[in-house]
Amino acid sequence: MTGRGAFHRHPRGPSHRHPWAPPTVILGLDPRTQTSRNDRMKGGSVYILASKRNGTLYIGVTSDLPGRIAEHHAGTVPGFTGRYGVKMLVWYEHHSRIADAIQREKSLKRWYRKWKLDLIETANPDWHDLYDAMIAEFTGSSGQARG
Numbered sequence: 001m002t003g004r005g006a007f008h009r010h011p012r013g014p015s016h017r018h019p020w021a022p023p024t025v026i027l028g029l030d031p032r033t034q035t036s037r038n039d040r041m042k043g044g045s046v047y048i049l050a051s052k053r054n055g056t057l058y059i060g061v062t063s064d065l066p067g068r069i070a071e072h073h074a075g076t077v078p079g080f081t082g083r084y085g086v087k088m089l090v091w092y093e094h095h096s097r098i099a100d101a102i103q104r105e106k107s108l109k110r111w112y113r114k115w116k117l118d119l120i121e122t123a124n125p126d127w128h129d130l131y132d133a134m135i136a137e138f139t140g141s142s143g144q145a146r147g
Contacts, residue, residue, distance in 0.1 A: 044101030046108065047092040048120060051085045053127040057116060058086045061105035063098050066138045069131055088129045091120045 045065040049058040049072060058081050062068040071077050072087050081087065095101040108116065124130065 043094060043096040044098035045092055045094045046101050046104045048090055048108075048116065049081060049086045050088045050090045050120070050127065052088070054117065056084045056086050057113070058084075059105055059108050059116075061098075061101050063101075065092060065094070066135055069134065073131065088127075089131045089134060090124050090127055090129070092130065092134060 044061055044063050046059070046061050047065060047069065049060070049069075050056065060068070069089050072081055072089075075082055075087070093101075093104065095104065108119075111119075120127065
């Protein structure tokens, strides 16, 4: 068998890992993101990446914001963000339930571009890359607050 179905499927799903299995470490990613998912905040996060101030925007949702943004920064995410150089974290929002984060992402994707820019400008008027602040927030390190 070739393609997506070529790997072994575990009865509990492809993402199931044994409790004793060490966390996966991806070489080339920020080591601050290489902690167990259980060590970080639960729920989900919605985020907006930009190529530059007022540039191309990307809205995403994830249950592992530090890991996902590290992948974007390292350029290991194929597709839109890699093609257009969209790597700068300019806004994010955490939700206690992943379903709420998914709903918020869908809502934001329907917004006019102007509304998205206003959302970013309100929280992050200088369009700083919030990556380090987000890592500090999720790992409990000292650092500046987001946007």
